[in-house]
Amino acid sequence: MCLAIPARIESIDEDRVASVDIMGVKRQIAVDLVPKAQIGDYVLVHAGYGIEIVSEEFAQETIDLIREFPELAMDGAL
Amino acid sequence: MSTSFLDSFRDPALAKDLVFSIEKLAESLGRPINIMEVCGTHTVAIARSGFRSVMPENIRLISGPGCPVCVTANKDIDEMIAMTRLPEVTVATFGDMIRVPGSSTSLLARKSEGADVQVVYSPLDAINLAKANPERQIVFIGVGFETTTPLIAATLERVAALNLENFSVIGAHKRVPLALEVLVNDPQVTLDALILPGHVSTILGVEPYEFLSSQYGIPGAITGFEPVDVLQGIAMLLEQLHRGEAQIQIAYMRGVREEGNPTARAAIDRMFEISDATWRGLGAIPGSGYRIRDEYARYDAKRRFELEVEKTIEPKGCRCGDVLRGVISPNGCPLFGKVCVPENPVGPCMVSSEGSCAAYYRYQVQD
Ligand code: SF4
Numbered sequence: 338m339c340l341a342i343p344a345r346i347e348s349i350d351e352d353r354v355a356s357v358d359i360m361g362v363k364r365q366i367a368v369d370l371v372p373k374a375q376i377g378d379y380v381l382v383h384a385g386y387g388i389e390i391v392s393e394e395f396a397q398e399t400i401d402l403i404r405e406f407p408e409l410a411m412d413g414a415l
Numbered sequence: 416m417s418t419s420f421l422d423s424f425r426d427p428a429l430a431k432d433l434v435f436s437i438e439k440l441a442e443s444l445g446r447p448i449n450i451m452e453v454c455g456t457h458t459v460a461i462a463r464s465g466f467r468s469v470m471p472e473n474i475r476l477i478s479g480p481g482c483p484v485c486v487t488a489n490k491d492i493d494e495m496i497a498m499t500r501l502p503e504v505t506v507a508t509f510g511d512m513i514r515v516p517g518s519s520t521s522l523l524a525r526k527s528e529g530a531d532v533q534v535v536y537s538p539l540d541a542i543n544l545a546k547a548n549p550e551r552q553i554v555f556i557g558v559g560f561e562t563t564t565p566l567i568a569a570t571l572e573r574v575a576a577l578n579l580e581n582f583s584v585i586g587a588h589k590r591v592p593l594a595l596e597v598l599v600n601d602p603q604v605t606l607d608a609l610i611l612p613g614h615v616s617t618i619l620g621v622e623p624y625e626f627l628s629s630q631y632g633i634p635g636a637i638t639g640f641e642p643v644d645v646l647q648g649i650a651m652l653l654e655q656l657h658r659g660e661a662q663i664q665i666a667y668m669r670g671v672r673e674e675g676n677p678t679a680r681a682a683i684d685r686m687f688e689i690s691d692a693t694w695r696g697l698g699a700i701p702g703s704g705y706r707i708r709d710e711y712a713r714y715d716a717k718r719r720f721e722l723e724v725e726k727t728i729e730p731k732g733c734r735c736g737d738v739l740r741g742v743i744s745p746n747g748c749p750l751f752g753k754v755c756v757p758e759n760p761v762g763p764c765m766v767s768s769e770g771s772c773a774a775y776y777r778y779q780v781q782d
Contacts, residue, residue: 340456340640341562341614341670354539367539369569370679381617381670384509385537386566389617389676395669398641401425 454612455769620675696736
């Protein structure tokens with residue numbers, strides 16, 4: 338339940354809602370908790386909110402991990 | 416050590432080195448060492464990769480209380496279920512809460528009886544429900560640890576900014592370090608070291624755990640979720656024990672900063688104050704929960720609605736409470752795998768995918 342999944346920010350609107358790409362799926366997330374996040378950054382996403390900015394390399398590793406262990410991402414962690 | 420175990424790693428050579436150092440350190444320590452993994456996602460990762468079977472004999476991995484759904488007390492679940500009996504209310508919840516049995520029913524059973532229960536993946540979706548259905552009262556179920564609490568706080572700040580009148584939260588938020596303090600003082604479990612949760616620590620950073628090392632002499636490693644991360648965390652902990660040191664180390668630099676996420680913690684503080692909370696298995700722990708501040712009382716569903724809550728009845732024979740404290744492992748429960756299976760769970764530890772009983776059942780962990 339506490340899993341967070343990396344996503345790349347593609348745009349941010351004036352309401353601090355960002356469009357992101359999470360493993361190929363487009364979603365809207367809020368970036369209230371990562372005020373420094375910018376377009377192109379990867380953020381860890383937990384339940385629709387960015388909670389930390391992470392490196393692209395780490396993001397990619399985690400995405401691979403989730404592909405391997407999809408059960409880690411179950412139950413609405415995305 | 417079996418090659419099939421190593422084959423499951425992206426970098427088998429690295430895993431092999433780590434297992435080798437774990438074996439050497441275990442040998443030189445020479446005494447039984449109990450390491451608890453606090454986080455449910457770690458429980459799944461460890462069960463999945465079969466670590467328990469390759470650990471040296473004197474190293475025991477114990478699963479802990481890190482599944483937010485599992486530690487939610489039956490009374491709190493009954494209150495959430497009682498919300499579904501209010502005709503004007505739509506209950507919005509994360510998916511993992513929906514099958515959890517309360518004293519007599521579950522959210523899912525109430526939904527199939529016609530109650531308005533909606534699964535959302537984010538509290539932002541619940542805001543959209545409130546906007547789209549102004550005639551309904553949306554009550555969001557806020558269950559979770561420090562990873563989740565800041566985004567509930569941020570959601571309520573959004574609700575306030577939007578002046579939404581039909582949104583509130585029924586909360587059972589919990590603070591992980593406070594539960595750890597109870598566990599390390601529990602005479603029924605001996606803990607030598609702790610594998611600390613990754614994403615709770617993304618918010619908290621290192622400081623809230625430091626009492627473990629400074630007051631109790633127990634080392635901790637904040638660990639990621641790759642199997643190799645977990646091995647690395649175990650090796651770091653054994654290394655500390657070997658040197659007779661106790662520190663809180665980060666083995667997950669990629670996702671956790673020393674100082675955590677201060678913006679997220681500030682969001683919690685603006686919306687919530689610290690309160691007492693009752694945990695399944697651990698009981699009432701002073702200061703281990705959060706309550707919405709009085710100035711935002713209108714967003715606290717329990718203060719907003721009059722609830723009729725049934726009498727709390729604990730699931731008969733379920734040892735989930737002892738499992739959460741690490742006193743028994745799931746297969747120590749007489750109902751495990753017989754009466755209690757994921758399709759027909761008796762207690763929450765078998766419901767949630769990261770509950771210890773569900774993880775041990777799914778991956779047939781022998782312990
Ligand atoms: S196996 Fe089922 S009944 Fe036993 S402790 Fe786990 S959840 Fe409870």
